[in-house]
Amino acid sequence: MTRFRILLRQIWTIARRDFVATVFTPTFLIFLLAPVVMGSFGAIGGLGANAASKGADAKTRIVAIVDPARGTDMAALDQRLRRLYRVSDEAPPVLQTETPAADPARQARARFDDPRMDVVAVLYGPLATPQILHTDRSARAGDYLAALAEQALRADRSGVAPLSLATQTVVSRHAPSLRGASASGFFAVFALFFLTLLLAGQVVSGVAEERGNKVIEVLAAAVPLESVFFGKLLGTFGVAVLFLVFWGTLISQASMLMPANFAAGIATLTPAIGLPLFTLLFFAYFTMAYMLLGAVFLGVGAQAASVREIQLLSLPITLIQVAMFGLGAVAVSKPDSWISTFAAIFPLSSPYYMAGRAAQSGGLGLHALALLWQAVWVAIFIAVGVRAFRRGVLQSGSGSFRWKRRARPLDNAVDMGVS
Incomplete structure (x- = not known):
């Protein structure tokens, strides 16, 4: 078996372990239904505010x-x-x-x-x-x-009577409107922010919990730490994809029950690049946004040794996500400014801005380059997180990057003990 296949096998083993450990638990159902709880609180607050507003407007x-x-x-x-x-x-x-x-x-x-x-x-x-x-x-x-x-x-x-009687005819556009493209761009940035805020945070708690009970050190003794980090990132991403598939299926089936004015508002979201291609690009940028933030959170969470430290890390993590959302939203509203160039280059904001740009303008060359650029930074963040974990937690000397192992028996051991 080649070294590359061994590496893929190790990553897949860790990813499968984390995916199964998360999905096949009773708490996963609570996580899956979290939007219902959040939406219920939002609806209750909105209905209360709306009732108060209408009561005041009526007088x-x-x-x-x-x-x-x-x-x-x-x-x-x-x-x-x-x-x-x-x-x-x-x-x-x-x-x-x-x-x-x-x-x-x-x-x-x-x-x-x-x-x-x-x-x-x-x-x-x-x-x-x-x-x-x-x-x-x-x-x-x-x-x-x-x-x-x-x-x-x-x-x-x-006189009070009208002097003219106009005949209005509804026509359909063959090309997306500027307003629809702009609305689609902001919607893409907001949707990406909401999904990453809801899903990417689970990476921190998972790696910090395993560091506290010494599981991650056992894994590090069996396979390279790079494989452990990347496998855990893929495992939690699999959970996020399952979440998206579940809610995407429900929303697509519930679209027929939406009010007419809400459905008409959704219809105005017309990406310039076309809805099918925009959907693919949006998922690609969601993948990159999740991987980038997840890689950062892996490195940060691996330094936390207790639940209290995780709670202290929650605020800066949330502020980072809010800042990236704000930067992406401003850049989408000013596509030809220096801030849009900065948002496209800065790795953490690049998925947000490029998802909004996909809704506002066509062309695939720039998106392919952006996805490649973001993938490079995923590898960099993982490598930096691994090195920091070796130096700060394992205290294993220089913390040089290792993507291969010389001893095959350890690879067999992880298959028996982790799978």
């Missing part, structure tokens, strides 16, 4: 203090202008018209102190020179009342 008003005849015209114009706003847009508050009192200015100021409703803007006076009062955060509501007064004056000349 929010803008007021026009005008004559009754003028108020009828302004109400009709208000209904026409509101057709320009969609459900997702921030439409102005409900318009309420009132008859002027003896002192309209005092009447307008008194409306802001009404305990029955939340008035954010009030118009009074002649429509040619209206006076508009609004709160410090309701400048848009004041602008809307000004536009309504302008339209009311124009209606005096032409």
